[in-house]
Each structure stands twice: as structure tokens, then as C-alpha cells.
Amino acid sequence: MQNTAFDQLISARWIITVEQDGQVLENHAVAVRNGRIVAILRPEEIAAANAAERIDLPQHVLMPGLVNLHGHSAMTLLRGMADDKALMDWLQNHIWPAEGKHVSDAFVFDGALLAMGEMFRSGTTTINDMYFFHAAMGRAGLAAGMRTFVGCSILEFPTVYGQNADDYIAKGMAERQQFLGEELITFTLAPHAPYTVADDTFRKVITLAEQEDMLIHCHIHETMDEVNGSIDQYQQRPLARLANLGLLSPRLIAAHMVHLSDEEIALVAKHGVSIAHNPTSNMKLASGIAPVQKLLAAGVNVGIGTDGAASNNKLDMLSETRMGALLAKVGTLDPTAVPAATAIRMSTLHSAxxxxxxxxxxxxxxGKQADLIAVDLSAVETSPQFDPISHIVYAAGREQVSHVWVNGRAVLRERQLTTLDEAELKAKAEDWRVRILAK
Structure with missing residues (x-):
């Protein structure tokens, strides 16, 4: 090992590998070369290893970067402007009107960078987004160095971005061309929701996704109003309608999925659908408690997302992981529902x-890319340390995330952003606040 040169050697008190539930390596080191993990060294191998950079984290957990499976990054600029309202009131009377006045390429770029700074500082290395002005989101991902999935929103009605479903699709696919070949940027198709997208549009999305090998990202079964509205309009629940259209497949990431029958759980399991669970947003908008324990027991792949900062109001995946575990327990009255190790797996491997x-x-x-985070457990709030997995989920906060790497590149070092200017992010956020209030 002493003759092998590594770019980085990251030594930590604990490494949560997520390869197996509960697996924790003590006093090991991760060796990185060309942005990839090439070795995990045992304690006795570390001193002799040859590395260009050594990072010693003697009181830290090293673990996979958190993967935010559902977000609307640019909406960070609308954080806190319409709180404590029901979903449709929030959307129709507050958020959509504000977006109509302000959303633009510049709004999305600035808002996405602000969101990425916040996400890095809470341990997120990948975002699965859904919004407008997709090239701006892609540029933000490249500028920040975040692994970014850019969801091309599709609706039937006009917005500042598009006039109709065909226009949204055409614009999104055109913007996608600018980023083909970029390792960190992947475009997805994002029909907004069953109540905003027609059958013919869903059929076009399915065909296009198969032709271009793209994922589909959609809000589904978020509220009972959505379910009841579908029954009134289509004489069937949204999931049944989407199943009949052929949308259910391993390509589909269904956000929320709060209100599900046992038959619907079996249906998504059968078709290999993944679910983005958004516990805090679901609580704040009073949408309900998703049946996560039943979904996991049925073999459904359930990841975790923050949703947007306009409905959360934090883009904090550590907090979201904790909420995912706790909400499952109170929703089932079962303290063993979604243990800490499962919650971490949901916010890392399941989302991936x-x-x-x-x-x-x-x-x-x-062999995997070095998308890694370090969490400092030396604080009073996380002392003593009996179980680092438990601490990550139930005790640690985002202020304890000290280092973040994406592809081996440090994007956060000792709590300092390295690819983004924190002062500039805050100045632009203030500028947008003044603009929004002025209108």
C-alpha cells in the first residue's frame, strides 16, 4: 500500500458505509484517486500510505453524501413568504402568482445557487430537482459542483416559461442538449402532477422517456383533495389512471405518495416505482403521513427529499432523515418502524x-465516486457517542457537517463553502427579497 499514490486519504473515527445496515468501520481511511474511492484502509495500513493530501477527522463520522430525491431549488427565494396554508391555497393564491411575476433564468440561477449552498452545508451532494428555466439549473449545478438532476416541468396551462405541454417539452429537451456529456448534470421529464397534466401529455412523456432513456419525476397522491378530485374528474384514483396510461415503471420517481391503499402499495411494488418521501413538507402542509413502513415491507424503494424551501422551509437532509424515522414511528405507533440505519439508507442508497x-x-x-460527507460528533450535543448511526439520525444537526466532497472535490471544508461565495449568495437573496416585496 505504501507504493500506491492517492490523491486524498480521509481518515475518520467512524465510517458508516451503508453497504450493510449497521456497518460502522472504526479508525479506517478512505483513499481517493481521480474522484473515485480506490481503497478503504485498515488502521494499521494508514500511516504507510502515500497520499498527496491527508484529511484527519478524529471525532467525525464519514459517510455517503445525502441524496435529496425531491426538490424545487429555485423556490428558496420564496422561503417563508406564504406559510401556514393548505396546499392548493398555497399554490393557487400565493406561489403561482409570485412565480408569474418573478421567475426567470436569473431567478432560477440565483435561487438554485442559494439552495445548493444550503444543501452542501447540510450534507447533500445530489439534488433531484423540478422547476423551470432548466439551463439555469444546469449551469448552477456546474458552478456549484453539485450532482444535479434537472427536472423539466410539464403542465397544460401557461406560465412565464411555457404556453402548453408541448411547449414545455420542446423547451426542456432543447435545453437538455446543452448538457449532454456533463457527468454531474442529468435531465429528467417532470410532469407536474395528475391534476395538472392530461392523458395525452402523459402518453407523450412515456414515449419520450423510453426513446431518450430518461427518468420521470411527478407529484402523485400528495393530498386527499387530489385523490378525490381525480375520482370526480376521471372516476378513478390518480394512481389507477396513471397505471392505465402505462406510467408506472422503474423510471418513475413518485413524489409524496401520502394516501395509498394496500392495493396501491402492491401496485407500485409490482412496477418497481420509487417514492420520494417528503416528511417535513407533508407535515407542514398537513398533507398526511405516508405509509413508509408498509411500502418498505412491500419491497418498494423509498428515498427521502426536502421538497422546496417555500414549503419546508429548510433544505436540510439530515433533519429530513430524522423526520422520516420519527414520522414513521408516530404514524404506526410502532417505535421499531424505520430504524436509524434504515433512515440513513433511505437518504443515501435508496435515493441513489x-x-x-x-x-x-x-x-x-x-469503485464508487467519492461523494462523501463528514459530520463532527465532538460537540456537547452529540456527547457521549455510543452509536454513531443513532447520533447521525437522532442527535446531529446540519451545523455539525464539516466537510463535503463531490467526485472527490471539496465543496465544503471546515464549514466553509469552497465553490460558492457565501456573501454573494446572501446579497443576491436580499436583492430578490426587495424585488419581490416591491411587486
Whole structure:
């Protein structure tokens, strides 16, 4: 090992690999070369190893970067402007009107960078997004160095971005061309929801996804109003309608999925659909408690997302992981529902599997990209340390995330952003606040 040169050697008190539930390596080191994990060294091998850079984290957990499976990054600029309202009131009377006045290429770029700074500082290395002005989101991902899935929103009605479903699709696919070949940027098709997308449009999305080998990202069964509205309009629940159209497949990431019958759980399991669970957003909008324990028991792949900062109001995947575990317990009155190790797996490997990148990220494993985070457990709030997995989920906060790497590149070092200017992010956020209030 002493003759092998590594770019980085990251030593940590604990490594949560996520390869197996509960697996924790003590006093090991991760060796990185060309952005990839090439070795995991035992304690006795570390001193003799040859590395260009050594990072020693004696009181830290090293673990996979968190994968945010559902977000609307640019909406960070609308954080806190319409709180404590029901979903449709929030959308129709507050968010959509504000977006109509302000959303633009610049709004999306600035808002996405602000979101990515926040996400890095809470341990997120991948975002699965859904919004407008997709090239701006892609540029933000490249500028920040975040692994970014850009969801091309599709609706039937006009917005500042598009006039109709065909226009949204055409614009999104055109913007996708600018980023083909970029390792960190992947475009997806994002029909907004069953109540905003017609059958013919869903059929076009399915065909296009198969032709271009793209994922589909959609809000589904978020509220009972959505379910009842579908019954009134289509005489069937949304999931049944989408199943009849052929949308259910391993390509589909279904966001929320709060209100599900046992038959619907079996249906998504049969078709290999992945679910993006958004516990805090679901609580804040009073949408309900998703049946996560039943979904996992049925073999459904369930990841975790933050949703947007306008409905959360934090893009904090550590907090979201904790909420995912706790909400499952109170929803079932079962304290064993979604243990800490399962919650971590949901916010890392399960989300990576949903995005089709589990061969690249989601565990600390030789051969995978070095998307890693370090969490400092030396604080009073996380002392003493009996079980680092429990601490990550139930005790640690985002302020304890000290280092973040994407593809081996440090994007956060000792709590300092390295690819983004924190002062500039805050100045642009203030500028947008003044503009929004002025209108």
C-alpha cells in the first residue's frame, strides 16, 4: 500500500458505509484517486500510505453524501413568504402568482445557487430537482459542483416559461442538449402532477422517456383533495389512471405518495416505482403521513427529499432523515418502524437507486465516486457517542457537517463553502427579497 499514490486519504473515527445496515468501520481511511474511492484502509495500513493530501477527522463520522430525491431549488427565494396554508391555497393564491411575476433564468440561477449552498452545508451532494428555466439549473449545478438532476416541468396551462405541454417539452429537451456529456448534470421529464397534466401529455412523456432513456419525476397522491378530485374528474384514483396510461415503471420517481391503499402499495411494488418521501413538507402542509413502513415491507424503494424551501422551509437532509424515522414511528405507533440505519439508507442508497446512480454513489465502497460527507460528533450535543448511526439520525444537526466532497472535490471544508461565495449568495437573496416585496 505504501507504493500506491492517492490523491486524498480521509481518515475518520467512524465510517458508516451503508453497504450493510449497521456497518460502522472504526479508525479506517478512505483513499481517493481521480474522484473515485480506490481503497478503504485498515488502521494499521494508514500511516504507510502515500497520499498527496491527508484529511484527519478524529471525532467525525464519514459517510455517503445525502441524496435529496425531491426538490424545487429555485423556490428558496420564496422561503417563508406564504406559510401556514393548505396546499392548493398555497399554490393557487400565493406561489403561482409570485412565480408569474418573478421567475426567470436569473431567478432560477440565483435561487438554485442559494439552495445548493444550503444543501452542501447540510450534507447533500445530489439534488433531484423540478422547476423551470432548466439551463439555469444546469449551469448552477456546474458552478456549484453539485450532482444535479434537472427536472423539466410539464403542465397544460401557461406560465412565464411555457404556453402548453408541448411547449414545455420542446423547451426542456432543447435545453437538455446543452448538457449532454456533463457527468454531474442529468435531465429528467417532470410532469407536474395528475391534476395538472392530461392523458395525452402523459402518453407523450412515456414515449419520450423510453426513446431518450430518461427518468420521470411527478407529484402523485400528495393530498386527499387530489385523490378525490381525480375520482370526480376521471372516476378513478390518480394512481389507477396513471397505471392505465402505462406510467408506472422503474423510471418513475413518485413524489409524496401520502394516501395509498394496500392495493396501491402492491401496485407500485409490482412496477418497481420509487417514492420520494417528503416528511417535513407533508407535515407542514398537513398533507398526511405516508405509509413508509408498509411500502418498505412491500419491497418498494423509498428515498427521502426536502421538497422546496417555500414549503419546508429548510433544505436540510439530515433533519429530513430524522423526520422520516420519527414520522414513521408516530404514524404506526410502532417505535421499531424505520430504524436509524434504515433512515440513513433511505437518504443515501435508496435515493441513489431511484435515480439510477447506485453504481456511482450511495455507499462508501471501492469503485464508487467519492461523494462523501463528514459530520463532527465532538460537540456537547452529540456527547457521549455510543452509536454513531443513532447520533447521525437522532442527535446531529446540519451545523455539525464539516466537510463535503463531490467526485472527490471539496465543496465544503471546515464549514466553509469552497465553490460558492457565501456573501454573494446572501446579497443576491436580499436583492430578490426587495424585488419581490416591491411587486
Amino acid at each position: 437507486q431511484a435515480l439510477g446512480i447506485a453504481d456511482k454513489v450511495g455507499t462508501v465502497s471501492v
